[in-house]
Amino acid sequence: xxxxxxxxxxxxxxxxxAQLALLLEVSGTPKPGNVDREREYDDLRFExxxxxxxGARPGLDRAAAGDPIGPAFETAVEGMAGQSAxxxxxxxxxxxxxxxxxxxxxxxxxSGMDAVVRETTVEDAAAFYRAFEHxxxxxxxxxxxxxxxxxxRGSNAIPVLRAxxxxxxxxxxxxxxxxxxxxxxxxxxxRVFEASERLLDGSGPVADRASDVFLELLAAxxxxxxxxxQDRETAEEVQRRAQxxxxxxxxxxxxxxxxxxxxxxxxxxxxxxxxxxFVALERGLEV
Amino acid sequence: xxxxxxxxxxxxxxxxxAQLALLLEVSGTPKPGNVDREREYDDLRFExxxxxxxGARPGLDRAAAGDPIGPAFETAVEGMAGQSAxxxxxxxxxxxxxxxxxxxxxxxxxSGMDAVVRETTVEDAAAFYRAFEHxxxxxxxxxxxxxxxxxxRGSNAIPVLRAxxxxxxxxxxxxxxxxxxxxxxxxxxxRVFEASERLLDGSGPVADRASDVFLELLAAxxxxxxxxxQDRETAEEVQRRAQxxxxxxxxxxxxxxxxxxxxxxxxxxxxxxxxxxFVALERGLEV
Numbered sequence: 001x002x003x004x005x006x007x008x009x010x011x012x013x014x015x016x017x018a019q020l021a022l023l024l025e026v027s028g029t030p031k032p033g034n035v036d037r038e039r040e041y042d043d044l045r046f047e048x049x050x051x052x053x054x055g056a057r058p059g060l061d062r063a064a065a066g067d068p069i070g071p072a073f074e075t076a077v078e079g080m081a082g083q084s085a086x087x088x089x090x091x092x093x094x095x096x097x098x099x100x101x102x103x104x105x106x107x108x109x110x111s112g113m114d115a116v117v118r119e120t121t122v123e124d125a126a127a128f129y130r131a132f133e134h135x136x137x138x139x140x141x142x143x144x145x146x147x148x149x150x151x152x153r154g155s156n157a158i159p160v161l162r163a164x165x166x167x168x169x170x171x172x173x174x175x176x177x178x179x180x181x182x183x184x185x186x187x188x189x190x191r192v193f194e195a196s197e198r199l200l201d202g203s204g205p206v207a208d209r210a211s212d213v214f215l216e217l218l219a220a221x222x223x224x225x226x227x228x229x230q231d232r233e234t235a236e237e238v239q240r241r242a243q244x245x246x247x248x249x250x251x252x253x254x255x256x257x258x259x260x261x262x263x264x265x266x267x268x269x270x271x272x273x274x275x276x277x278f279v280a281l282e283r284g285l286e287v
Numbered sequence: 288x289x290x291x292x293x294x295x296x297x298x299x300x301x302x303x304x305a306q307l308a309l310l311l312e313v314s315g316t317p318k319p320g321n322v323d324r325e326r327e328y329d330d331l332r333f334e335x336x337x338x339x340x341x342g343a344r345p346g347l348d349r350a351a352a353g354d355p356i357g358p359a360f361e362t363a364v365e366g367m368a369g370q371s372a373x374x375x376x377x378x379x380x381x382x383x384x385x386x387x388x389x390x391x392x393x394x395x396x397x398s399g400m401d402a403v404v405r406e407t408t409v410e411d412a413a414a415f416y417r418a419f420e421h422x423x424x425x426x427x428x429x430x431x432x433x434x435x436x437x438x439x440r441g442s443n444a445i446p447v448l449r450a451x452x453x454x455x456x457x458x459x460x461x462x463x464x465x466x467x468x469x470x471x472x473x474x475x476x477x478r479v480f481e482a483s484e485r486l487l488d489g490s491g492p493v494a495d496r497a498s499d500v501f502l503e504l505l506a507a508x509x510x511x512x513x514x515x516x517q518d519r520e521t522a523e524e525v526q527r528r529a530q531x532x533x534x535x536x537x538x539x540x541x542x543x544x545x546x547x548x549x550x551x552x553x554x555x556x557x558x559x560x561x562x563x564x565f566v567a568l569e570r571g572l573e574v
Contacts, residue, residue, distance in 0.1 A: 082298060
């Protein structure tokens with residue numbers, strides 16, 4: 001650390017801040033339905049998120065070094081998958097990889113993010129599809145007419161991407177109305193930057209701020225990972241009950257236990273928190 | 288991951304395994320008196336250990352790349368200290384750095400460790416003393432006659448090291464009877480390897496195995512960090528009560544709460560667990 005005019009400036013690299021964001025995200029508790037320090041699923045445990053964050057680092061470092069976003073993301077996912085629980089942080093990495101690229105290029109702002117994601121290429125899209133071969137990710141069936149681009153086809157879909165000249169940005173734009181991570185890609189990472197502001201404005205332990213911001217995001221919009229794994233009705237119930245916690249009408253810890261019991265995991269909201277933590281760390285959030 | 292004959296072989300680098308060992312160590316719960324997932328001190332929180340593990344990585348990577356142990360350790364400590372709580376993993380890094388050097392040189396065994404630490408130089412000792420300038424570490428007053436080598440003198444002690452031609456191994460040997468980490472340096476890392484065997488022989492979540500092994504180590508010998516911060520009587524009480532937990536006569540969680548309340552932190556035992564986790568990961572422990 002360096003102290004400049006009374007302000008502590010961390011010397012963490014961009015890749016280190018991204019890794020720390022993954023670790024702090026899962027350290028926040030309670031985050032109803034998510035794996036956190038005090039709650040886990042039998043087959044998706046806290047320790048898997050630790051190993052995922054360690055394994056993802058080389059891919060995050062690739063993005064920080066200026067490598068294209070798609071291949072950097074694929075490397076991050078491949079490394080993340082080096083633990084026995086499978087998908088721990090796929091969505092968080094899809095948020096973090098472009099943020100890391102933007103940060104190391106001095107463009108970490110909504111307009112900078114918009115430029116970064118619009119610069120992605122067909123090769124980035126191809127790498128994104130290959131990433132699905134490293135890990136099972138819960139996804140919906142594609143809309144009618146888009147079956148050839150089902151992500152579950154992995155690299156088999158690449159010829160279609162090439163034939164249609166689809167960049168990674170194009171692919172994300174196709175899903176923006178049904179996927180909360182893709183929605184960030186087409187909106188200048190609006191909710192991520194909003195989350196970062198709240199994290200920076202907060203006080204006290206960072207992990208507590210992360211769980212507060214998680215609840216605020218959860219109450220604001222239905223979590224699309226819940227829509228995918230359960231249904232929209234469940235996602236809307238979760239949204240209402242997160243608001244009830246904020247209003248003091250429900251207890252966060254009890255809700256966390258109920259959601260874990262019902263296997264309701266608001267994973268997309270957690271991905272946004274990871275992104276918000278990264279931006280906040282880059283902007284001086286002290287741990 | 289690669290599957291060879293049905294066995295999953297992780298592709299994590301040696302530096303990644305060392306970082307993961309730090310993260311898994313603090314993830315184990317309950318570890319009576321230590322910061323863990325469910326207990327922390329106001330000024331020494333779980334999140335500080337996350338940031339410490341992220342910051343320490345470049346130093347661990349230096350050791351893995353074959354850099355001398357002293358400077359690699361100093362780099363690790365400097366990076367670890369890049370969070371607001373000060374000393375989180377100083378002792379764990381003093382255990383891990385030589386283990387990492389040995390592992391990347393294909394010498395991760397008791398006799399290999401003995402060779403690695405005996406190869407340290409006066410310059411390694413100098414870097415070790417400089418490391419104390421990056422962070423406040425709880426240490427005892429030196430024995431009579433060794434005041435010029437008080438680690439709290441930091442780099443001011445370096446001329447004395449040079450004049451007396453003391454290597455880092457020599458420095459550790461001086462403290463081996465009062466410091467559990469130094470004792471590992473002169474014993475071929477006996478307790479670390481023992482811990483790694485128990486971790487590998489165990490079953491279930493790695494974090495649970497880590498807390499079990501922590502209790503076994505705590506019951507076996509007085510924790511020297513407690514001797515330093517409190518006194519030998521307290522360390523012996525802790526040892527007895529850890530045994531009582533193993534015998535089923537005390538509850539681990541209640542004991543954890545009492546120790547945190549009394550600010551009794553068996554930090555040296557945690558350092559040994561971190562070392563044991565690293566060796567176990569290198570030997571195929573799956574997360």
